[in-house]
Amino acid sequence: MTTTARQLDTADLTTRVRGMYREVALHPEHEFHFETGRPLAERLGYPAADLDRIPAAAIDSFAGVGYFLDLAAIVPGDVVLDLGSGSGSDAFLAAAAAGADGRAIGIDMTDEQLAKARELAEKAGIANIEFRQGQIEHPPVEPSSVDCVISNGVINLSPDKPAVFAAAAAVLRPGGRLAIADIVSAKQLPEGVTCDASLWAACIGGAMQRDGYREVIEEAGFEIEEVRENDRYRFISDRADNATRKYGVTSISLLARRREEEPR
Numbered sequence: 139m140t141t142t143a144r145q146l147d148t149a150d151l152t153t154r155v156r157g158m159y160r161e162v163a164l165h166p167e168h169e170f171h172f173e174t175g176r177p178l179a180e181r182l183g184y185p186a187a188d189l190d191r192i193p194a195a196a197i198d199s200f201a202g203v204g205y206f207l208d209l210a211a212i213v214p215g216d217v218v219l220d221l222g223s224g225s226g227s228d229a230f231l232a233a234a235a236a237g238a239d240g241r242a243i244g245i246d247m248t249d250e251q252l253a254k255a256r257e258l259a260e261k262a263g264i265a266n267i268e269f270r271q272g273q274i275e276h277p278p279v280e281p282s283s284v285d286c287v288i289s290n291g292v293i294n295l296s297p298d299k300p301a302v303f304a305a306a307a308a309v310l311r312p313g314g315r316l317a318i319a320d321i322v323s324a325k326q327l328p329e330g331v332t333c334d335a336s337l338w339a340a341c342i343g344g345a346m347q348r349d350g351y352r353e354v355i356e357e358a359g360f361e362i363e364e365v366r367e368n369d370r371y372r373f374i375s376d377r378a379d380n381a382t383r384k385y386g387v388t389s390i391s392l393l394a395r396r397r398e399e400e401p402r
């Protein structure tokens with residue numbers, strides 16, 4: 139199964155996604171189709187005490203869609219991979235939970251996000267974190283080397299979601315966890331929305347219908363353990379809000395576990 143719309147120009151999409159999230163990294167105070175920053179993180183359920191432990195400038199550029207780190211249940215010693223780590227909020231929280239015996243690796247394709255996250259890690263002297271340039275469809279990470287894959291508000295942006303979940307299964311150790319927040323839709327989105335690269339870049343156009351989304355995860359080799367709605371997430375612009383209402387575009391957090399057998 140593929141989610142690639144026939145007329146979606148994926149090169150244009152990549153350019154727009156990079157352009158949008160470059161702005162989120164460099165000018166988080168600007169207005170976007172979506173909310174950003176600490177007020178959003180707190181409303182989604184991030185404990186204030188946890189946010190206090192990581193660089194504030196990373197949280198300024200937070201552009202996630204839900205809280206899921208309780209589902210991830212990261213313990214000291216875990217190796218955690220954050221797909222689409224942005225300026226690093228979730229990766230920094232994961233590194234703090236994994237402790238000195240564990241570590242977090244963030245992957246992102248937008249140079250300005252990576253540069254910001256790396257600079258913040260260095261300034262704060264956080265040694266157990268690393269940010270790598272790469273695509274979430276084929277992250278530059280050793281197979282079977284990760285305990286927990288996390289991702290927040292990113293997989294909906296990929297035109298090849300099966301590849302993303304297959305890559306997550308490949309890097310996880312058997313029994314490893316996938317804990318994510320993402321955007322899905324109640325109804326299949328029409329081509330007018332799925333072919334609009336600007337609505338994709340705003341985390342709407344690429345939202346997969348929720349049953350199909352679950353199927354893609356299961357087909358990649360996961361058992362889904364929990365799915366919950368993130369009612370506190372909302373889009374801002376009228377255009378985004380209209381599509382959201384019409385097609386039931388919502389945020390979910392999800393926990394899945396990699397099956398013991400090797401993924402195909």
Ligand SMILES: C[S@@+](CC[C@H](N)C(=O)[O-])C[C@H]1O[C@@H](n2cnc3c(N)ncnc32)[C@H](O)[C@@H]1O
Pocket residue numbers: 155156159199200201202203221222223224225226227228245246247248251272273274275289290291292295296341
């Ligand atoms: C909505 S932001 C979320 C960032 C971060 N997870 C957070 O919660 O703040 C999406 C991020 O995913 C990155 N991204 C989108 N598609 C990607 C892809 N195919 N490969 C790698 N990074 C991608 C963007 O560069 C951007 O930093």
